[in-house]
Amino acid sequence: MIRIQEEPLDVEELIRSTRNAEAGAIVTFQGTVRKHSGSMEVTSLIYESYKEMALNAIHAIVDEAMVRYGVLDVNVVHRIGLVNIKEDSVAISVSSAHRREAFEACEYIIDSIKKKVPIWKKDVKPDGEAEWRD
Amino acid sequence: MKITVKYFGSVKDDAGLEMEIMEVPEGSSVSSIISMIKEERSGLSLRKNPLMFALNQNFCDGNRVLADNDELALFPVVSGG
Structure with a gap:
């Protein structure tokens, strides 16, 4: 499952679809919205994507991770639109025979998403003003 | 020839639009179109x-x-996650 959606993320569902009879480990990462951007206070973030390209880019990263780390299943969901503090903006779940590959693949996937996937965010300040985080 | 240009993130705000159809000379490169x-x-x-x-x-x-x-997209450095 690789999705970009406006709805809140269902991490239980994500983990369920990662379960695999050959797996001895599932590692799940959630990126969550925190209330500070640098020294500035924020109330939420607004995410925007170039959706078709972003989905293709996430697929390519996942394919690469599966080959590189030999993991069994990978699921990724990224949220777009308004995401409030403490909510998840992205969730990644990886299953593998042994834990090490799952940890490494999960880290590789989130690092690659941050570098290569066309998604951007705006900080929403307490006064309601929103500013691109460039 | 006709191409579609899409803008995202702060570049979209700077451009003042999300997308446009442009008529460009045959053989134009990405850099020449950006200029x-x-x-x-x-x-x-x-x-x-x-x-x-x-x-x-x-x-x-x-x-x-x-x-x-072709579809050309212009955008700032990505900041997902």
Whole structure:
């Protein structure tokens, strides 16, 4: 499952679809919205994507991770639109025979998403003003 | 030839639109089209960031030559996650 959606993320569902009879480990990462951007206070973030390209880019990263780390299943969901503090903006779940590959693949996937996937965010300040985080 | 240009993130705000259809000379490269757009849209300031671009939803080199109906996307450095 690789999705970009406006709805809140269902991490239980994500983990369920990662379960695999050959797996001895599932590692799940959630990126969550925190209330500070640098020294500035924020109330939420607004995410925007170039959706078709972003989905293709996430697929390519996942394919690469599966080959590189030999993991069994990978699921990724990224949220777009308004995401409030403490909510998840992205969730990644990886299953593998042994834990090490799952940890490494999960880290590789989130690092690659941050570098290569066309998604951007705006900080929403307490006064309601929103500013691109460039 | 006709191409579609899409803008995202702060570049979209600078350009003042999300997308446009442009008529460009045959054989135009990504870089030449970006220069053309910057000249036409003085608001397209790219001071804060290196401009990133993609052709038909893939990152590419500025020297890449476009074909009719291609889709060029311009955007700032990505910040997902």
